[in-house]
Amino acid sequence: MSRHLIPFLLAAVLLCGAPLTAMAQGSGIPKNHLFEVGELKPLDSTLKVKIGDPAPDFSLRTIDGGTISLAQFRGKKNVALSFVPAAWTPVCSGQWPGYNIVQDLFDQTDTQLVGVSVDNVPTLHAWVQEMGGVWFPVASDFFPHGRLADALGILRSTGEAERSLFLIDKQGIIRYIDVHDINSRPDLGPLVKAMQELKKAQN
């Protein structure tokens, strides 16, 4: 009996391990795991801040179990906030994986990228894991619901944040704003250009 069992056990161990490895490598999100939102009203909020204003301070929980605040970067790093409307939606799932290959552009310009959404921590954690992970902190503006998004004026009437980018300098002043059509991904070019110009001005 045990003689017969060994090959099966071996096969089981080998074969169960193999697909899991493949899944870890192929870490995009399959279509049926995403919620199709369809075409949404491009913008559904009124911005409350402008370039040159101090950014509202924030303290948000992150998916690694910690917290992140704007104050901790004061005098040290510029901060780029990338708000996405919702986890598990197609456009959002196709945005942060792109930022994964440009960490050097953020590092070269003393910029800390922070991903933010109004989803709760466990949801954000699961979603980011399924995307294959990201190198930058991901923060949850869940409770009080969308407090930071609301302070910036990007909280939609349906409770999601606008798809938007904010660049904040080391003194906490907003230097760049791109509140984007929620249905499409912002071009990375203008943000990187703003980061490079800010860095140049700081030298």
Place this chain on the structure above:
Amino acid sequence: MSILFSAYVPQRHTHNHLHAARLGPVPFTESIMRLGIILLGLLLSFLAGSALAMEASESPSSHPLPAGSVMPDLQLRGELAPEHLKHLGLTGAEPHSLSSIRAKTVILVAFSMYCPHCQREAPVLNELNALIESRGLSADVKLIGVGIGNSDFEVQVFRDKYAVTFPLFSDPDFKVNKEIGEVGTPFFYVLDLDAQKKEIIVADTLLGRMESASSFLDHALKASNAAR
């Protein structure tokens, strides 16, 4: 993974066959074992299926042009290096039409810098391009990429990050992608350029990452020859 899996299947059949050939009632422990094997098989095919499905960023509205159909003469834009323009035989101002590329076969890969599968596929694409060259095919077979929804900046990020050796165009407003059927990424079109008929024929398509550069190239050449 797929090799392991397919290697497993005959093994399972062999054992089942041995059991089936035996006469008389099957002992209880063996029937439990057999059930376990069947369940394992089901689990594996599920896992294998989902793992394979993950090799592409799918598009909900995808409707690729099937093999044998005519590909529209795409208008291609992008910041191409002079040597890449020369390689493709393109001159003059943008946009460049697909039909003006000097080739018998064009392998077009729709990619995005945002798509993790495309990021992982980049070295394989460079390998494919090197293979085209080393097999002495570069006069007739050209590999090009189109960055779906990618600006020139984003295409340049991809080019720099992976030291991409072949020409990449950009498609910031998804115009090209609308013409090629709103495909997911990476998506491959093997195109046969018929100089006489002035038609571009779809010889073959593939959604998702290729198995290997050499098997893909063999397959592409065969399909392109058959389309002629």
